[in-house]
Amino acid sequence: MMLYIVGFGAGSPEGMTIAARQALESSSLIVGYTAYIDLLRDLLPDKELASTGMRQERERVELALREAQQRTVSLVCSGDSQLYGMAGLAYELSPSYPGAEISVIPGVTAAFSGGAVLGSPMTSDTALISLSDLLTPMEKIVRRLRCAAEGDFVIALYNPSSKKRADYLRRACDIILEYRSPETVCGYVQNIGREGENYRIMTLSELRETSVDMFTTVYIGNSDTKIVNGKMVTPRGYRNV
Amino acid sequence: MMLYIVGFGAGSPEGMTIAARQALESSSLIVGYTAYIDLLRDLLPDKELASTGMRQERERVELALREAQQRTVSLVCSGDSQLYGMAGLAYELSPSYPGAEISVIPGVTAAFSGGAVLGSPMTSDTALISLSDLLTPMEKIVRRLRCAAEGDFVIALYNPSSKKRADYLRRACDIILEYRSPETVCGYVQNIGREGENYRIMTLSELRETSVDMFTTVYIGNSDTKIVNGKMVTPRGYRNV
Structure with missing residues (x-):
């Protein structure tokens, strides 16, 4: 049967695509991280929902693949289903679950939904980088920050902080400041598409x-x-054309 | 009044977000490039539509801003409204059109909708680069290709070719081959979300x-x-966690 890996968008139901909504409606089971499943409970009150906690990505994907051997299942990811999402892992594990066919339904990733709140920071070539070193070695993240700064890319940073990584954004700024002016225009958006959404625009040194x-x-x-x-x-x- | 800059997604009506659809429905005029306006004619048969040709970006945005001083307008972009889209130009020109308030409605950009067709190439840090040198100097594009290759980013290339730029993809591959194995897994998708959609997966040297x-x-x-x-x-x- 079909396993849809569904990118949910930023967090409001309007942020998902019509194809995403159709995939959820056609599924007999929807699997996801607890917080997103809670959002869907109001939206699709009659659906069977299954949630797993944070960092239980592998368990979540295995549950979805196992169930998709018997029925149509949607596995929900925030933002897009590929970028820092579950689509890659689902493909990696899929050879062990014959009969579960994967279809990836893309969604608007946070960089784009947040950028729309700030204005239009991402008009041109952009590098998307996660500061989380749970799954990527820190030296690789540092190299990517250097390269993105040197290439004069617009840079969108995901997972810029956590309790264990309180100084990571500062460290990233220090690397970028080796290549860019301290006056470079920067911004951030919190709680994109959700209650408490807010943004600020500032310089790189700020x-x-x-x-x-x-x-x-x-x-x-x-x-x-x-x-x-x-x-x-x-x-x-x-303007110059 | 409101000017929505609407990211339309890849080309099928299901690829747009519910917010995009709502913005189009609430507008009394929809402005866009001829090909997208033709798609909308079937979808929203009662709407007033205005189209301008390719490369007439500035005229299109000025028309939309001027009309938005009097009524609610949507300016449609393929994919996302920021990335290689019209949102930045609309903000730049907006000070000359008082009373036209801009709201950016993000969409799924081609990198993500095409990636979903290929599988999940964009699971991790990604650089989005356009090979078109109409608006960006070639030396800047070359620098970004070098930096993205050196940083081991997944790279999504927009506008990889045109009649005048038939050898640009080959030149881009030559730059990337200085940093990456010729066996690097690559792919392309044509006509994403439209009739004739097809994809191929190959090595970088292919x-x-x-x-x-x-x-x-x-x-x-x-x-x-x-x-x-x-x-x-x-x-x-x-898988290693």
């Missing part, structure tokens, strides 16, 4: 002194990024 | 010898990317 929580996406502009009417805007040269 | 058209998105995996059951899959270490 960002270095800022504490953010794990529900935050951080943006570092490229050398062209500017502030227009209080919004963070990266131009792309159309 | 990609170098491949011709693609302008309706193609190209993916270069990172050093961990592999093929699982005929799909392009980038792992993210969950």
